Amino acid sequence: MLQITSLIRFSSRSAATLMLFAGLALVCPCVMAVDKGYTIPLIDLAQETHRQVVVDREKGQYLGHPTTVLLEDNQTMICVYPKGHGKGAIVMKRSTDGGKTWSDRLPTPANWATSRETPTIHRVVDAEGKKRLILWSGLYPARLAVSEDDGLTWTGIEPVGDWGGVVVMGFVEPLKTGKGHYLAMFHDDGRFIRAEGAKTPIFTLYKTLSTDGGLTWSAPEAVWQGSDIHLCEPGCIRSPDGKQLAVL
Incomplete structure (x- = not known):
């Protein structure tokens, strides 16, 4: 190891x-x-x-928290990150050689400048085989942008429901319950899960599900809660036989 x-x-x-x-x-x-x-x-x-x-x-500008997605050609990568520590306008760049060189900053929808939390980017595919990229922006409300042309054009970031969380999403994992089905998870400490939230000593890991290739997402359900340790920003790996998910 x-x-x-x-x-x-x-x-x-x-x-x-x-x-x-x-x-x-x-x-x-x-x-x-x-x-x-x-x-x-x-x-x-x-x-x-x-x-x-x-x-x-x-x-003079803090740049950090990058997330990337590698497309199916194993060469094209898209990187998104905020101009600031979590909160800040979302910046996007593209590589066509596996990350060896990168484009200039690419044009993005105007309201990406309103992002309040680290963006995360994910590949999803619906039941008909339509490939999409989705980009999450967290806090309340959690917002989502969609691209149907491998990141060349994007929608604005729009609310997905009356809920939110910190660093939405930690991961987006395809499920075996059906084509276009996905599981995503995030955490919150009471401040952003709903409007007018308040910080508590309890950290909660939430899950949300999509059955339409990442366009809509279910109301979050608590998976774990605790105050003795602060489990946050979950990641996920699948077992070699594909039957189990380990959330880290």
Whole structure:
């Protein structure tokens, strides 16, 4: 089992720089021997500049929280991120060579500038095989943008219901219950799940479902609640046999 740093961001006084690692490999000569009471190897890629690609830089502006989607050609990638720490206008860039080079900032719908939380981007396919990209923007209300031409054009971000959450969505996972069926999850601490919400010591993980290829989503249902630990920003992997989902 390897812990690999695959995405970094950092800032300085003069500029913020958004960087991605390209062409990651599992075999690396820079395994660190760190005595922290466990034996999982740690690999530090920070000094391997040949793996790093500068995606964006703007003097005096924090740039971070990028999410990407890789299209079926295994070359085209779309990256979205906010101009700010979570809250800020959504920026979009495109790569056609697997992340080695990136376009300039691309035109986006005007109301993407109103995003209040980190955007996330996902591939979805409906029951008829229509491919879409969807982009989420969180807090209340959770909002969604849709592209039906692989990210060339987009709708504005529009509310999906009378609910919201922090960093909507953590993941969007296809289900085996039917074509075009998806599960998505996010978390909230009481502030954004509904209008006029208030912060509580309880963190809740929510799930929401789509049966129409990601266009509409069900009212959220609580999957887990607790105050002893703050589980947040869930991710998901499927077991090798496809029968189980592990949420991390």
